[in-house]
Amino acid sequence: MKRVLANARIGVIRAYRRARNGHAKSRIIRVIIVGDRSGLPERLDPRCVYVLGATTHKWALLDCPCGRGHTIELNLANPARTRWKVTINNAGQPSVHPSIDYRGQPRCHYWLRDGRIRWAPNGRSAAEPQR
Numbered sequence: 001m002k003r004v005l006a007n008a009r010i011g012v013i014r015a016y017r018r019a020r021n022g023h024a025k026s027r028i029i030r031v032i033i034v035g036d037r038s039g040l041p042e043r044l045d046p047r048c049v050y051v052l053g054a055t056t057h058k059w060a061l062l063d064c065p066c067g068r069g070h071t072i073e074l075n076l077a078n079p080a081r082t083r084w085k086v087t088i089n090n091a092g093q094p095s096v097h098p099s100i101d102y103r104g105q106p107r108c109h110y111w112l113r114d115g116r117i118r119w120a121p122n123g124r125s126a127a128e129p130q131r
C-alpha cells in the first residue's frame, strides 16, 4: 500500500512538471546514496538524486524534471567519459556540474543548482508535444 501511494505521488509530480512544460521551478531536494542498483526503488523519487556507490561514487541517477518519466544517468567516476560532479550544500540540497544535457527527442537541457532546476533557453526541442 505504501508503494502504491509513493507511485501515485510520483505520478502527480510528473504530471505537474509536464503541465508546466518542464519550466516549472522544479526542485530536487536531496541526495540518496545507495551501494548499487539493487538499492534503487522501483521508481525513482522525482525530487531526489540517487548516487550509486557507497565508497566510490560511480553514477548519479535522477528522474528527468521534464516529467516525461525518463531516467538521466550521469557518469561520476569513469575518466574515459564525460564526468559530472554532485555536490551538496549545507541544507542538503544538491548541485550538479556541468549542466545536464539529454540530447534525446525532445532535448532536456538544464542546470541543477542548490536543489533548483534552471532550464537552458534552448533546453527544449521544437518537437516538444504541446499538452
Ligand SMILES: [Zn+2]
Binding pocket: 064, 065, 066, 067, 068, 070, 102, 107, 108
Ligand atoms: Zn527530460
